Amino acid sequence: MQSRDVQTIRVLVDAFPGLSPELQKAAKFILDHPDDVGLNSMRKIAGQAGVKPATVSRLSKALGYDSYEQLREPFRQALRKSGPGFARRLQAVQRRGNDVSHAMFEEMRAVELENIAGSLSDEQFEVFEEAAETLCSSRRVYVLGLRGAFAPAFLFHYTHQMFGDKCQLLDTRAGMFADQLRGIDDRDALVVISFSPYTQLTIDAVNYASESGVQIVAITDNLLSPAAHAAKHTIVVRNESASFYHSLTGALAVCQCLIALLVVKSGRDSVKIVREAEKQLSRISAYW
Amino acid sequence: MQSRDVQTIRVLVDAFPGLSPELQKAAKFILDHPDDVGLNSMRKIAGQAGVKPATVSRLSKALGYDSYEQLREPFRQALRKSGPGFARRLQAVQRRGNDVSHAMFEEMRAVELENIAGSLSDEQFEVFEEAAETLCSSRRVYVLGLRGAFAPAFLFHYTHQMFGDKCQLLDTRAGMFADQLRGIDDRDALVVISFSPYTQLTIDAVNYASESGVQIVAITDNLLSPAAHAAKHTIVVRNESASFYHSLTGALAVCQCLIALLVVKSGRDSVKIVREAEKQLSRISAYW
DNA sequence: AAACACATGAATCATTTGTTACATTCGAGG
DNA sequence: CCTCGAATGTAACAAATGATTCATGTGTTT
Numbered sequence: 216m217q218s219r220d221v222q223t224i225r226v227l228v229d230a231f232p233g234l235s236p237e238l239q240k241a242a243k244f245i246l247d248h249p250d251d252v253g254l255n256s257m258r259k260i261a262g263q264a265g266v267k268p269a270t271v272s273r274l275s276k277a278l279g280y281d282s283y284e285q286l287r288e289p290f291r292q293a294l295r296k297s298g299p300g301f302a303r304r305l306q307a308v309q310r311r312g313n314d315v316s317h318a319m320f321e322e323m324r325a326v327e328l329e330n331i332a333g334s335l336s337d338e339q340f341e342v343f344e345e346a347a348e349t350l351c352s353s354r355r356v357y358v359l360g361l362r363g364a365f366a367p368a369f370l371f372h373y374t375h376q377m378f379g380d381k382c383q384l385l386d387t388r389a390g391m392f393a394d395q396l397r398g399i400d401d402r403d404a405l406v407v408i409s410f411s412p413y414t415q416l417t418i419d420a421v422n423y424a425s426e427s428g429v430q431i432v433a434i435t436d437n438l439l440s441p442a443a444h445a446a447k448h449t450i451v452v453r454n455e456s457a458s459f460y461h462s463l464t465g466a467l468a469v470c471q472c473l474i475a476l477l478v479v480k481s482g483r484d485s486v487k488i489v490r491e492a493e494k495q496l497s498r499i500s501a502y503w
Numbered sequence: 504m505q506s507r508d509v510q511t512i513r514v515l516v517d518a519f520p521g522l523s524p525e526l527q528k529a530a531k532f533i534l535d536h537p538d539d540v541g542l543n544s545m546r547k548i549a550g551q552a553g554v555k556p557a558t559v560s561r562l563s564k565a566l567g568y569d570s571y572e573q574l575r576e577p578f579r580q581a582l583r584k585s586g587p588g589f590a591r592r593l594q595a596v597q598r599r600g601n602d603v604s605h606a607m608f609e610e611m612r613a614v615e616l617e618n619i620a621g622s623l624s625d626e627q628f629e630v631f632e633e634a635a636e637t638l639c640s641s642r643r644v645y646v647l648g649l650r651g652a653f654a655p656a657f658l659f660h661y662t663h664q665m666f667g668d669k670c671q672l673l674d675t676r677a678g679m680f681a682d683q684l685r686g687i688d689d690r691d692a693l694v695v696i697s698f699s700p701y702t703q704l705t706i707d708a709v710n711y712a713s714e715s716g717v718q719i720v721a722i723t724d725n726l727l728s729p730a731a732h733a734a735k736h737t738i739v740v741r742n743e744s745a746s747f748y749h750s751l752t753g754a755l756a757v758c759q760c761l762i763a764l765l766v767v768k769s770g771r772d773s774v775k776i777v778r779e780a781e782k783q784l785s786r787i788s789a790y791w
Numbered sequence: 792a793a794a795c796a797c798a799t800g801a802a803t804c805a806t807t808t809g810t811t812a813c814a815t816t817c818g819a820g821g
Numbered sequence: 822c823c824t825c826g827a828a829t830g831t832a833a834c835a836a837a838t839g840a841t842t843c844a845t846g847t848g849t850t851t
Contacts (some may be wrong), residue, residue: 343608471611557840
């Protein structure tokens, strides 16, 4: 499962038959250990391949590259998990002279795809799992998201409320914010969604909740976020944007995902939930 | 995000509060760009982090490592796609009986990626473009989304309001719904977000707006949707879900994209908008 | 205000890295 | 046998890297 899509590999295979024995030895090692090429120095590669450093240098030229660095670069890019976003961004900026809107459109799509992939990455699955566990076993679940983060917070609450009544959405309406937190303790959980620049009120609420022993699930943009400081579980969301404000697509996806895991853990039947909800709603003629 | 399971990251987060400002700057960069740490030299890291090379060296010691190489090693291991990292990943997945959860997690990611790609498809770009044009030239922009669709509707309004004051979010609070639509005519536009099963109230509002000659931009799941019936522009959103309720990720992405195009069309400077908004917010100490 | 600890920056050092010029080896053809 | 030429090894070089030392700032305590 290595980096097979490096174009250098094709160059290597094609040129292989015409190479001298020592160069072939070096080439074979590179084909067998592409990851090492991206990570180690030329001398290390040469050592592991049982070849002199100069041979690797010569191989680079023999393949048509100017230097070992040129041969190495594609392998390093392939190692990156967060794709070549920067290069693509630069390209998009350059094209902005021609068709501003369409270039931006394409860039936004690419960025949003990376936001999703980055936010729902396998590395974070365990955190999702544990967070869902915590939320499942807690008495009440409070949800807090202000400003832009209110959108995913709202959806979390709205969806959670469809299969359970222990979720409460915190908001600032009518200045009743603090009242909503009264009586919370370590049997409760708080889902806080906050991104830089962090809202003071959110941080205050998190600190208060933390002092009350509440289990906190932070959905934020950074492990060092003040929202994550007192959190038991921190889900890091990617919120890059091609426009002027942070994207909240990743946060929304995370919320939906968390809810889905929560439903599974609670042992509820998903289909049944929808049925019930729709039946109740149609009774009050909410549907078309 | 990226390779989170590097134990160094925990060390970094734990030690962070006790670090000096410059060391924190370096530490933050490492947390934000773990891949780069594995790939680039200390001097490159320092340069990108806006810090002197010596600072990164000092950071290594401050964290308890003997050298930068020691701090770097875990990141390099995490980058390898084969080798010990792969085994560890498998182990993590196999642990406990969370196969079901993990399978669902992976499916959700895949589905959400398709939702984004499908909603922000090239075929729809023209509709985006024209819709943005309509919204840009209209007197007022009303936004309507009920139930789950309220999340993207809210974000649309919230973001729009940052660079213009002609946007109004329609909601059902206090039963004042109809009052908000009073006085609209063909100089106004309505962004309606609605998915099956369509809320009756939404459809009623669309019909009323349509009779008033309002330009309607429909963000919905189907060209035949009742919300799209009277619409001038219809953006079709993909809202597949691996769980029990429709995904709204695509709708949110669409809203963000629409706003971005709107900003471009209005000729406003994106950076300036953010500056102004942040300045105003920090003045009322909303930030941390 | 003085003294102090500490953080930061600049400069320096030894080491490592990639390249290249040169020497050596090896095999084929006269 | 010798020579030529390519392939390979060796060594030397400049550039870059990481660490360390020293000097300068910066804020705090007495």
